[in-house]
Amino acid sequence: MHIHKYEKWWLTFGISSLVLFLVIVGFSAFHYGSHPPSAKVYVDPERVDEIAPFNNPGVHKVEGKDWDYEVVFVASAFYYNPPEIEVPLGSTVKFIATTKDVVHGFQTAGTNINMILEPGYVSEYVTTVDKAGEYLILCNEYCGIGHSSMTSMLKVVE
Template identity: 45%
Template sequence: MHLHRFEKIWLMLGAGGLALFILLLCVNAFAMGMAPPSNMEMIDPKKVAETPPFDKPGLKQVGDKEYDAYMTAFAFGFSPTKMEVPVGSTVNFHVTSPDVIHGFQIPGTNVNFMVMPGHINSATYTFDKPGEYLIICNEYCGAGHQVMATTIIVK
């Protein structure tokens, strides 16, 4: 098989570029701890309401300016409905669903993951700027999907 010289160069540049992407992604994911949300914990979706800590969804302070947010995403809302943290707080979100698949996204941040029945998914974010952050469901979950949202207030 015969390759034109320019095509050889092009394919080498292309493969090199892709290899660079892979390298950067690996370093960023595994050495800098920014791998995508891949929580392996499981839960019975039919018993979410009676399984701690999801029986009492809410914020739990776990350190100086660090919180665990145990939340449920259901058709069509999130629980708890009200959350407030001081500026500079780090919040570890842990979310599960008692019914269908939902999404969990805070626009303008990297918090964006799937909430699946039977699984718990997590992400961490440090809120350095004050404001009322929108939390939305970004996976179609039924007729009321577009109203499924809440906020977290950072003061």
């Protein structure tokens, strides 16, 4: 009788803990997501080169948006496409980036541009470039043998 009671108690406790655990996990997943916070849209990493806007990497002037330029980057081991970009001083720029293979970083030295690029997701960052100069874009997520040489260059010109 006693043993049976204990078993029942533990069973109830076990199930309650499991339910609580699932609720917490579900809640967290719902709120924070399992993808990077800067990433919004899903893109098939196998078909990145065919899918807009990634079929056309580079700087694109846009009209009627909250930003003046859209800069499209495709990352893969161990380089960024394009390897260099140029935008006019004072313009508002939307960076749109993804990766074709593993996780890469996208940090721009001397600016607040810092994204994580995860295969399957589109990462975006909008900023106004208000200081002329050359800014090194570098990968800050270890991605393999060529990680430390994975760079691009942002040129802000007057």
